[in-house]
Amino acid sequence: MHKIDVKILDPRIGNEFPLPEYATPGSAGMDLRACMDAPLLLAPGQTELLPTGIAIHIADPGICATILPRSGLGHKHGIVLGNLVGLIDSDYQGQLMVSVWNRSDEEFIIQPGDRIAQMVILPVIQAKFSIVDEFDSSDRGQGGFGSSGRN
Numbered sequence: 511m512h513k514i515d516v517k518i519l520d521p522r523i524g525n526e527f528p529l530p531e532y533a534t535p536g537s538a539g540m541d542l543r544a545c546m547d548a549p550l551l552l553a554p555g556q557t558e559l560l561p562t563g564i565a566i567h568i569a570d571p572g573i574c575a576t577i578l579p580r581s582g583l584g585h586k587h588g589i590v591l592g593n594l595v596g597l598i599d600s601d602y603q604g605q606l607m608v609s610v611w612n613r614s615d616e617e618f619i620i621q622p623g624d625r626i627a628q629m630v631i632l633p634v635i636q637a638k639f640s641i642v643d644e645f646d647s648s649d650r651g652q653g654g655f656g657s658s659g660r661n
């Protein structure tokens with residue numbers, strides 16, 4: 511298990527609200543909690559940036575974190591992310607923030623401590639461009655966007 515430094519910025523984390531953790535041994539993501547002071551009513555179409563009460567410093571440039579919607583919230587209630595996917599750089603040390611977007615046509619209330627999104631830690635490969643005039647030939651060439659047909 512990889513270790514990542516975490517700072518607890520909101521004293522409710524680790525007490526009233528647990529530190530993000532994997533729910534089962536096979537979980538890929540750990541849920542992030544909304545750490546605002548009061549309930550938040552998200553009107554249809556509204557987007558808000560919510561604090562999570564923690565900061566992480568991944569440090570290793572070969573690792574990043576992604577913030578993804580929770581399936582149930584997204585599918586049943588239309589609560590997804592304003593940035594669709596959040597990408598946390600390995601050198602970011604600020605508070606983890608979650609942009610919540612109510613894409614439904616109904617109001618949704620988020621309570622402090624609610625699990626609003628999930629974070630997945632992923633490997634990253636950093637690449638450097640090498641300028642060429644021609645690529646080595648490949649089977650696909652420039653074909654894309656449906657070039658192989660529909661089925």
Ligand SMILES: O=c1ccn([C@H]2C[C@H](O)[C@@H](COP(=O)(O)OP(=O)(O)OP(=O)(O)O)O2)c(=O)[nH]1
Pocket residue numbers: 577593595596597598599600602605606607608609
């Ligand atoms: O959902 C998110 C997305 C990003 N971040 C933090 C971590 C990330 O490392 C930093 C910058 O994110 P990004 O590079 O995507 O933002 P930007 O809009 O390009 O801003 P910047 O100019 O700060 O890079 O913001 C979050 O806390 N939550």
